[in-house]
Amino acid sequence: MLKSILKRLGIVILVLVGATALVFFMLHYIPGETPDVIARYIFIGNIEIEPSNEAVALISQYYDLDRPLVVQYFSWLGEALQGNLGMSYKTGQPVLDEIVIRLPATIKLAVVSILVSLIIGIPLGIVAAIKQNSILDYICSTGAVIGVSIPNFWLALLLIMVFSLYLDLTPVMGSGGIEHMILPSITLGTGMAAVTARLTRSSMLEVIRQDYVRTARGKGLPEITVVVRHAMKNALIPVITIIGLEMGHLLGGTVIVETIFAWPGIGKLLIDAISQRDIPVIQGCVVFITIMYVFVNLIVDLSYSIFDPRIRYER
Amino acid sequence: MSLLRDVREFGKNRAAMMGLIVICTLIMIALSADVISPYDPTKIILEDKLQAPSIEHIMGTDHLGRDVLSRIIHGSRLTFQLSIIVVTITAIVGITVGIISGYYGGIVDEILMRFVDILLAFPSIILALVVIGALGPGINNTILAISFVGWLSYARVTRGSTLSIKEKEFIESARSIGSGDLYIIYKHVYPNVLYPNIVLATLHMGSVILTVAALGFLGLGAQPPTPEWGTMLNEGKEFLRMCPWLSIFPGLMIMITVLAFNFIGDGLRDALDPRMKEVVIK
Numbered sequence: 001m002l003k004s005i006l007k008r009l010g011i012v013i014l015v016l017v018g019a020t021a022l023v024f025f026m027l028h029y030i031p032g033e034t035p036d037v038i039a040r041y042i043f044i045g046n047i048e049i050e051p052s053n054e055a056v057a058l059i060s061q062y063y064d065l066d067r068p069l070v071v072q073y074f075s076w077l078g079e080a081l082q083g084n085l086g087m088s089y090k091t092g093q094p095v096l097d098e099i100v101i102r103l104p105a106t107i108k109l110a111v112v113s114i115l116v117s118l119i120i121g122i123p124l125g126i127v128a129a130i131k132q133n134s135i136l137d138y139i140c141s142t143g144a145v146i147g148v149s150i151p152n153f154w155l156a157l158l159l160i161m162v163f164s165l166y167l168d169l170t171p172v173m174g175s176g177g178i179e180h181m182i183l184p185s186i187t188l189g190t191g192m193a194a195v196t197a198r199l200t201r202s203s204m205l206e207v208i209r210q211d212y213v214r215t216a217r218g219k220g221l222p223e224i225t226v227v228v229r230h231a232m233k234n235a236l237i238p239v240i241t242i243i244g245l246e247m248g249h250l251l252g253g254t255v256i257v258e259t260i261f262a263w264p265g266i267g268k269l270l271i272d273a274i275s276q277r278d279i280p281v282i283q284g285c286v287v288f289i290t291i292m293y294v295f296v297n298l299i300v301d302l303s304y305s306i307f308d309p310r311i312r313y314e315r
Numbered sequence: 316m317s318l319l320r321d322v323r324e325f326g327k328n329r330a331a332m333m334g335l336i337v338i339c340t341l342i343m344i345a346l347s348a349d350v351i352s353p354y355d356p357t358k359i360i361l362e363d364k365l366q367a368p369s370i371e372h373i374m375g376t377d378h379l380g381r382d383v384l385s386r387i388i389h390g391s392r393l394t395f396q397l398s399i400i401v402v403t404i405t406a407i408v409g410i411t412v413g414i415i416s417g418y419y420g421g422i423v424d425e426i427l428m429r430f431v432d433i434l435l436a437f438p439s440i441i442l443a444l445v446v447i448g449a450l451g452p453g454i455n456n457t458i459l460a461i462s463f464v465g466w467l468s469y470a471r472v473t474r475g476s477t478l479s480i481k482e483k484e485f486i487e488s489a490r491s492i493g494s495g496d497l498y499i500i501y502k503h504v505y506p507n508v509l510y511p512n513i514v515l516a517t518l519h520m521g522s523v524i525l526t527v528a529a530l531g532f533l534g535l536g537a538q539p540p541t542p543e544w545g546t547m548l549n550e551g552k553e554f555l556r557m558c559p560w561l562s563i564f565p566g567l568m569i570m571i572t573v574l575a576f577n578f579i580g581d582g583l584r585d586a587l588d589p590r591m592k593e594v595v596i597k
Binding site for chain 2: 270
C-alpha cells in the first residue's frame with residue numbers, strides 16, 4: 001500500500017513539474033513579455049510613451065527577465081518551492097500573498113457547491129434507479145441532460161434576475177454572510193448535481209441486481225431498509241469519484257461564477273490578472289489551481305481503495 | 316446491414332431525433348443569416364436603444380439600438396463556424412495521436428501519453444485561459460485555446476480502441492500477407508476507431524459551444540461588436556434589471572443548441588456503441 005502511494009506521489013510530482021514548465025514557457029514566450037512593454041503597459045499605463053532606459057533595466061532585473069528562459073524557469077521553480085511565486089506587475093505585492101488571501105473564499109464556495117450537488121444529485125439518482133423506466137426516471141434523466149447543457153453563467157444571471165432583482169431575497173453580489181453563498185453555490189452545484197444523479201443511478205442499478213439485495217428482500221425486509229441499509233452503502237462508493245471528476249468542472253466554474261458574483265476568490269483574481277496581462281499572477285493562480293486539482297484527484301483515488309476493499313491500489 | 320440497423324435504432328430515440336431537427340434548423344438559419352435576419356446585426360441606431368420585444372423587434376434591441384434577433388441569427392453562424400473548426404482540428408489531431416500511440420507503442424506511446432498526462436493535470440478551461448492569457452483575447456485565440464485542450468479525449472479514446480484492435484487476428488493476417496503499417500492503419504484500424512470518435516465529436520460540439528460562450532462572456536473571446544452569444548450576454552448583463560431580454564435570449568439559444576447536441580450524442584452512443592453507455596462526458 002505504502003509503496004503504491006509513494007509511486008503515485010512520484011508520478012504526481014513529475015506531472016506537476018511538467019505542468020508548471022508548460023505554463024511558464026507559454027506565458028513567457030510571448031511577444032508582449034519584454035521589460036519595455038511591461039513598463040509601457042503596467043507602470044505608465046500608456047503604450048505610446050517611451051520608458052527611460054533605467055526604468056527598463058530596473059524592471060528587467062526586478063522581475064528576473066534578463067536571463068535565458070530555461071534559467072528563469074528553474075530559478076522560478078526553486079523560489080516557488082520556498083513559497084515565493086514572484087511579484088505582481090500590477091500591485092508589486094508577492095503573488096503568494098494575493099492568492100493566500102483569496103484561497104479561503106474559493107475553498108468555501110467549492111465545498112458548499114459540492115454539498116449542494118450531492119444533496120440534489122444523490123436522492124434523484126436513487127429514486128430514478130428504484131423506479132427504473134418510470135416517468136420519474138425519465139424526468140430525472142432528462143433533467144440531468146439539461147443540467148449539464150445549461151451554461152452556468154446564464155444560470156447565474158437567471159438566478160440573480162429572479163431571486164435578487166424580482167423577489168429581492170438574496171444579495172446580487174459580494175461576499176460576507178451565508179446569504180451571499182446561496183446563488184453562487186446553486187449555480188455551481190446544479191451542473192455537478194446532474195452528473196452525480198447520472199452516476200448514482202447507474203451504480204444503484206448495478207447494486208440492486210446483486211444477490212445480497214435479493215436476499216435482503218427475500219427475508220422480508222421493508223423496501224426502505226433494503227434500499228438504505230443494503231443497496232445504498234455500496235452504490236455510493238463510485239459517487240466518491242464524482243468529487244474528483246468534477247473538481248475540474250468546479251475549479252473552472254469558480255472562475256466564471258466568482259466573476260459574476262464578485263466573489264473574492266482565486267478565480268476572480270485569475271480573470272482580473274488576464275485582462276491586466278499580469279503574467280506572474282496568472283501563472284501563480286494557474287499553478288495553484290492545478291496543484292489543488294491534482295492533489296484532490298490523488299486523494300480521491302487513494303480513498304477509493306480504502307472505502308472499497310475489493311480494490312487495493314496495486315500497480 | 317449493421318449501418319441500417321444503427322440508423323433505425325437512432326431513429327427510435329425521440330430526444331435524439333428532436334435534437335437532430337433543432338440542429339438542422341439552426342444550421343439552415345446560420346447559412347441563410349444574411350437573407351433572413353431582419354436588420355443589420357452591427358448597425359447602431361441610438362434612438363432605438365433598449366426597446367422591449369415588439370412586432371418590429373421580436374427580441375428587443377440592445378443598448379446601442381441593435382436588433383437582438385438579427386444578432387442572435389448572425390451569432391448562430393459564428394457559433395457553428397467556431398465549433399466546427401475546433402472539433403475538426405481536435406478530432407484530426409487526437410485521432411492521429413491516438414492511433415500512432417496505440418499502434419506503435421513503445422517509447423513514442425510513452426512520450427505522447429506523458430504529455431497527455433501533463434495537459435490533463437489542468438482543469439480544461441484553466442488551460443484555455445493560459446493560452447488566452449499568453450496570446451490575448453479574440454476569436455482566433457479562442458479557437459487555438461480550446462483546440463489546445465480539446466484533442467485529449469479523442470487521443471485517449473482512439474488509443475484505447477487501437478490497442479484492443481491491434482491484437483485482433485485480422486490484423487495479424489493482414490500483416491502476414493505483407494500489408495504495410497499505413498495500409499493496415501487506413502484499412503483496418505481507422506474504420507474501427509471511428510464510431511466512438513463520432514459520438515465523442517457530437518458531445519464535444521456541445522462543450523465547445525459552451526466554452527466559446529463562456530470565454531465571450533468573460534470578455535476574453537469574440538470582441539464587441541461581433542455578434543457572439545456569450546459576448547452578447549456579457550454586454551447585456553449590465554441591464555439585467557431593466558432589460559432582461561438582453562440576457563434571456565442569447566443564453567436560451569446557447570442552452571438549446573448544447574442540449575440538442577447532447578441529445579444527439581447520447582442517441583448516437585446508444586445506437587452505435589452500447590459499451591460506452593456509462594461513460595460520463597464532462
